Amino acid sequence: MADYADLMQNVEGGKKDLVMTQVAQFLSEGRPPQEVLQEGLIAAMDAVGAKMESEEMFIPEVLRAAKTMEAGLEILQPHLAVGDVTVSGTVLIGTVKGDLHDIGKNLVAMLLSSAGFKVIDLGINVEPRSFAAKVEETGADFIGLSALLTTTMPMMEQTLEALETAGLRGRVRVLVGGAPVTQAWADQIGADGYASDAGAAIKVAKELGAVSS
Amino acid sequence: MRDRTPFEPVIQLRHLSDDTKQRIFDAALQVLADVGASVSHPEGVELLVRSGCTLDDSGLLRVPPSAVERALSTVPSSFALYDRSGSQAMTLGGNNVYFGTGSDLMWQYDVETGEHRPSGLDDIARVARVCDGLPNIDFVMSGAYPTDLGPQGVYLATFLTMMRNTTKPLVLVAENEVDLGAIIDTAADLRGGAERLREAPYLLAYVEPVSPLLHPRESIAKLLLCADAGVPVAYVPAPLAGATSPISSGGHVVQGMAECLLGLVVHQLRAPGAPFMFGVNQGSLDMVSGQPSYTAIESFMNYLTIVEMAKWLRLPNWGISGCTDSQAIDAQLGLEVAELTLLSMLLGSNLNHDVGFMGFGLTGSLEEIVITDEFVSMNKKLLSGVPAEDLDLAVEAIAGVGPKGHYLGHPHTRAHLRKGPGQWRPGLLNRDNRDRWVEAGSVDLREKARRKALAILQTDPPAPLDPGLLQRADARMNTLRRETV
Ligand code: B1M
Numbered sequence: 015m016a017d018y019a020d021l022m023q024n025v026e027g028g029k030k031d032l033v034m035t036q037v038a039q040f041l042s043e044g045r046p047p048q049e050v051l052q053e054g055l056i057a058a059m060d061a062v063g064a065k066m067e068s069e070e071m072f073i074p075e076v077l078r079a080a081k082t083m084e085a086g087l088e089i090l091q092p093h094l095a096v097g098d099v100t101v102s103g104t105v106l107i108g109t110v111k112g113d114l115h116d117i118g119k120n121l122v123a124m125l126l127s128s129a130g131f132k133v134i135d136l137g138i139n140v141e142p143r144s145f146a147a148k149v150e151e152t153g154a155d156f157i158g159l160s161a162l163l164t165t166t167m168p169m170m171e172q173t174l175e176a177l178e179t180a181g182l183r184g185r186v187r188v189l190v191g192g193a194p195v196t197q198a199w200a201d202q203i204g205a206d207g208y209a210s211d212a213g214a215a216i217k218v219a220k221e222l223g224a225v226s227s
Numbered sequence: 228m229r230d231r232t233p234f235e236p237v238i239q240l241r242h243l244s245d246d247t248k249q250r251i252f253d254a255a256l257q258v259l260a261d262v263g264a265s266v267s268h269p270e271g272v273e274l275l276v277r278s279g280c281t282l283d284d285s286g287l288l289r290v291p292p293s294a295v296e297r298a299l300s301t302v303p304s305s306f307a308l309y310d311r312s313g314s315q316a317m318t319l320g321g322n323n324v325y326f327g328t329g330s331d332l333m334w335q336y337d338v339e340t341g342e343h344r345p346s347g348l349d350d351i352a353r354v355a356r357v358c359d360g361l362p363n364i365d366f367v368m369s370g371a372y373p374t375d376l377g378p379q380g381v382y383l384a385t386f387l388t389m390m391r392n393t394t395k396p397l398v399l400v401a402e403n404e405v406d407l408g409a410i411i412d413t414a415a416d417l418r419g420g421a422e423r424l425r426e427a428p429y430l431l432a433y434v435e436p437v438s439p440l441l442h443p444r445e446s447i448a449k450l451l452l453c454a455d456a457g458v459p460v461a462y463v464p465a466p467l468a469g470a471t472s473p474i475s476s477g478g479h480v481v482q483g484m485a486e487c488l489l490g491l492v493v494h495q496l497r498a499p500g501a502p503f504m505f506g507v508n509q510g511s512l513d514m515v516s517g518q519p520s521y522t523a524i525e526s527f528m529n530y531l532t533i534v535e536m537a538k539w540l541r542l543p544n545w546g547i548s549g550c551t552d553s554q555a556i557d558a559q560l561g562l563e564v565a566e567l568t569l570l571s572m573l574l575g576s577n578l579n580h581d582v583g584f585m586g587f588g589l590t591g592s593l594e595e596i597v598i599t600d601e602f603v604s605m606n607k608k609l610l611s612g613v614p615a616e617d618l619d620l621a622v623e624a625i626a627g628v629g630p631k632g633h634y635l636g637h638p639h640t641r642a643h644l645r646k647g648p649g650q651w652r653p654g655l656l657n658r659d660n661r662d663r664w665v666e667a668g669s670v671d672l673r674e675k676a677r678r679k680a681l682a683i684l685q686t687d688p689p690a691p692l693d694p695g696l697l698q699r700a701d702a703r704m705n706t707l708r709r710e711t712v
Contacts (some may be wrong), residue, residue: 072514074469114437117470121517164333165378165402193589194333194374213515 018054021086025058025067028078030085037089047093055083055090059128069212073121082126102129103223106148107158107184108136110169115162118192122158129216131156142169142176149182151189156219159205161192170195171203187222191215228603233323237612240573241535248539251532252475255484256292263287264440264489268447274496284406289612295488298495304500304541306459308366308396309427311689313418316396317365319459319504319543322575326548326568326603327366328354330400330433335371336556338680339481346371346591351385353684354583355392357593360683363603366396369434370591386410386430387700390417394689398461398580404448405710407432411456416494417538423455431504431578432458433545436486440464448704450490454498461504461545461578462490467519468511468529476525480532484506496619498602507533510587519587522552522563527570534574546571549582549599556594556673561584564599572606594676601655601676608651619628619643 020038024032040050062079067073071079090153106125109116116138133151136144143158157177159170170190177183187206192200200208207222210216243251266272266288278297280290305320317325329646335346338353353369369385376384382401389397390413398477401407415424430436432450436442446462453460464486466472466481487505494503509530511523520526530547537544549570553559571579582586585598624639634640643649664670672680 047582066515069515073512074514114443117467117512117519118517164372164374164379168378 016081018050018057021050021054022027022058022061025055025082025086026062026071026079026138028075028082030082033082033086034089034176037086041090041093051087051090051094058081059130062128066131073124076128077124080124083128086191102130102131102220103155104134105132105153105156105189105219106136106145106152106154107160108140108145109160110136110166110173111139111141112169113161113163113166114138115160115192118162118212119160122160122191122209122215125212125216126158126219129220131219142173145173146176146180146182149177150180151184154186156222157186157188158215158219159188159190161190166197167183167194170199170205174203174205184201187219189215189219189222233318233325234367234607235322236324236575236610238610239322239415239575240531240570241538241607242531243535243539245539248536251480251484251536252540254297254335254477254481255488258440258481258485259290259489260292261289261296262440262485263289264442264486265272266442266447266489267444267492268442268451271442271447271451271493274493278494278496284305290489290492294492298488298492299540299542299675300492300501302503302542303500305543307428308431308459309429310396311390311394311417311426311429313423313429315427317578318631319577320541321577323577324572324575325365325577326554326571326578326579326582326599327364327395327398328358328368328370328596329550330368330370330398331372332370332584332589333372333374334586334590336590336592336594338593338677338684341591342556343503345374347375348373348384348388350591351388352392353593354591354596355389356688357596357680357683359393359395359689360686361597361600361662362609363600364395364582364596366398366431366578366579366580367393368398369400370596380406380409382406382487383409383413383700383704383707387697387704389417391692395690396428398578399431399448400432403445404452407449407452409707411452411458412703413696413700414458414609415456416699417692421456421548425577427462428457428459428502432460433462433580434462434465434490435508436485436490437463438463438471439482440486441487442486446490447493450494451497454494457498457501459502460494460506461506462487462494463506463545465508465510468509468525469514469518472513474511474514476529476532476685479509479511479529480507480536484536493685503542504545505540505542509533509547519546519579520552521550521587522567523583527567530567530570531574534576536572537577538575544577546574546576546579547581548579549595549602550584551589551595552587554586554590556585556592560592560595561598561672562618564595565602568599569603572603572610590709592682594673597676598655601653605651605653605656653703 021036109119123133161167189207190205191209197208207218209218267560308317310316322507333351350371351369358364414429415421418424466475472479472482509526511526512519548571551560551563582599
């Protein structure tokens with residue numbers, strides 16, 4: 015059993031260069047890439063998640079750890095088989111048209127990527143059509159829609175319609191959230207999932223992923 | 228409405244030295260000049276570039292200190308708001324302190340049932356009615372977002388409901404220049420013409436840029452519309468410390484000021500001397516949960532700095548009061564409302580909004596508005612201070628009563644019961660002894676506030692508006708709905 019404690023610590027501490035060197039080192043020692051990924055990088059992020067939960071780590075530190083993990087992953091990537099890396103799937107995320115609020119969306123994106131999702135952030139004020147076009151382009155598994163204004167909530171519905179029109183609705187799970195959004199609204203417009211905060215968003219995305227695969 | 232003497236605290240809180248304030252201001256100027264900002268409004272950009280700002284290839288607009296200085300030399304240091312009937316009601320500037328609600332809450336604690344439920348248009352009417360009946364609430368914001376209406380024309384509908392239910396001056400949010408235009412036209416109609424509205428503004432528009440350093444098309448469009456119409460406008464960013472602004476108090480204020488001052492520059496270029504309100508909302512983000520806060524103690528520190536900077540720049544300021552992060556009408560609510568409201572009073576902060584806000588700007592409570600009104604009333608007494616020149620030392624009364632006597636029968640006591648050093652009478656706070664309190668039903672502050680709100684809702688509403696005015700407003704509403712569908 016290889017000892018990944020040091021690597022995990024460095025991921026947590028945001029020591030990017032060290033993590034990259036260590037990952038390369040493990041590979042040159044002949045460790046299985048899957049093992050480095052699971053027992054090193056992903057285990058490190060699980061530990062970070064737990065520390066966030068217990069209020070030992072702050073969001074900016076978690077963000078740095080996630081970036082560090084990604085750096086390690088880059089070294090690992092060429093050695094992994096297709097499908098090994100995107101542990102959880104690809105998420106297209108954005109704030110809907112007419113809405114400029116992005117702090118919550120950014121937090122959700124950050125936690126999704128630290129939980130192993132590949133996240134493509136389309137930013138704010140995103141047209142329904144753009145979501146649909148991007149699904150085609152990227153083959154995303156999930157769409158995450160954020161709305162903070164009651165006036166922009168209908169844009170979620172229109173985005174679902176745009177996906178339907180483009181014949182893509184069946185290909186993606188749609189997750190919605192934001193202060194005015196509720197489970198009832200998600201049900202009403204036919205979204206696949208709703209989350210009240212970033213932590214819940216990860217949980218729901220994972221559940222949806224498990225259902226679809 | 229009565230044109231009351233403005234309240235100005237005698238006891239005042241200041242903690243920054245002139246040197247510190249100069250450094251903060253210089254840093255804000257440096258951000259404007261060196262970092263710049265992104266302004267997504269072609270006409271606004273043109274206006275700025277024509278007067279010495281520069282636009283680089285990446286779209287960043289840089290504002291030289293001279294442009295800010297020029298704007299500061301033309302902007303008025305005070306302006307007035309007038310009530311529905313056209314009487315002057317508030318003089319914003321100096322250390323005059325005023326209170327009012329906030330806008331757009333999505334949820335309400337129902338005053339009748341205690342239930343936490345989505346807000347509707349009726350809630351806007353109720354907030355306005357209750358504020359109308361409370362002597363220490365000076366202006367009104369919607370207090371609720373009408374989730375029972377479709378999105379088209381909501382802010383015009385909100386405005387009309389407010390205007391029907393209170394005569395106090397209004398502070399308004401709008402989506403863009405189109406609905407704000409319809410609101411301003413209706414206000415001008417009420418006054419009998421755009422010029423009359425300019426002379427006696429009935430409303431102030433609350434417009435926000437997006438931190439960090441982003442000025443959306445709609446924000447600039449609303450700002451310019453207000454400049455043209457002579458309608459006072461507050462251009463106030465809401466940076467969350469640690470998320471959309473630096474986490475340090477200094478950095479938060481510097482960035483927020485740079486954002487607000489860019490608005491000031493555009494506004495004064497368009498209409499030199501038009502009424503403008505300075506401010507930075509003082510939120511912060513909890514670095515563990517990601518939950519934002521209005522009442523984290525660090526954000527209060529930012530708030531002190533922001534208001535002191537406004538005073539130093541001699542600009543009327545946008546402030547905050549009467550709000551809490553609590554999710555319940557509980558002791559935390561009382562504590563946070565009290566601290567924030569007292570700070571605003573001590574600072575001489577001018578236009579203090581968000582009375583009645585709970586749970587970081589998502590839930591509203593009429594009880595909280597009523598409680599804040601009482602708190603303001605009591606502290607107006609405290610902060611009027613003991614008048615030095617009129618210090619009633621009562622030596623004669625002391626001599627008259629002498630040892631072993633009492634003052635209950637002395638004329639001096641009777642003469643002062645209702646004035647000067649006499650007693651402030653609580654409307655809600657309990658002064659009963661245990662037995663009497665129990666006999667009266669053991670009613671706590673929340674319940675008393677609830678009953679007072681309900682009692683105000685039973686009183687007669689303000690006089691109805693001219694049907695012609697309402698008809699013309701309806702026509703504007705129809706146009707707005709057609710245009711935005
Ligand atoms: C994909 O799956 C998911 C899953 C979960 C998801 C998700 C997606 N997206 C979010 N979640 C969830 O997880 C996140 C993390 O836990 C959470 O995200 P949140 O975004 O809820 O939480 C964030 C971590 C922090 N929260 C926030 O960042 C929002 C805070 C409040 C105060 C707020 C802010 C900061 C701002 N605002 Co705005 N703003 C308010 C907000 C009040 C509030 N308490 O929500 C709200 C939303 N704003 C409002 C308004 C009215 C406005 N705002 C406006 C502007 C702004 C600022 C630019 C100043 C700024 C945004 C800056 C930015 N870069 O985002 C204007 C509109 C601009 C526009 N077109 O978008 C303007 C119209 C005001 C004006 N005067 O012009 C109100 C909306 C009322 C309504 N019913 O629609 C409001 C409730 C405040 C209020 N009471 O007035 C969850 O909701």
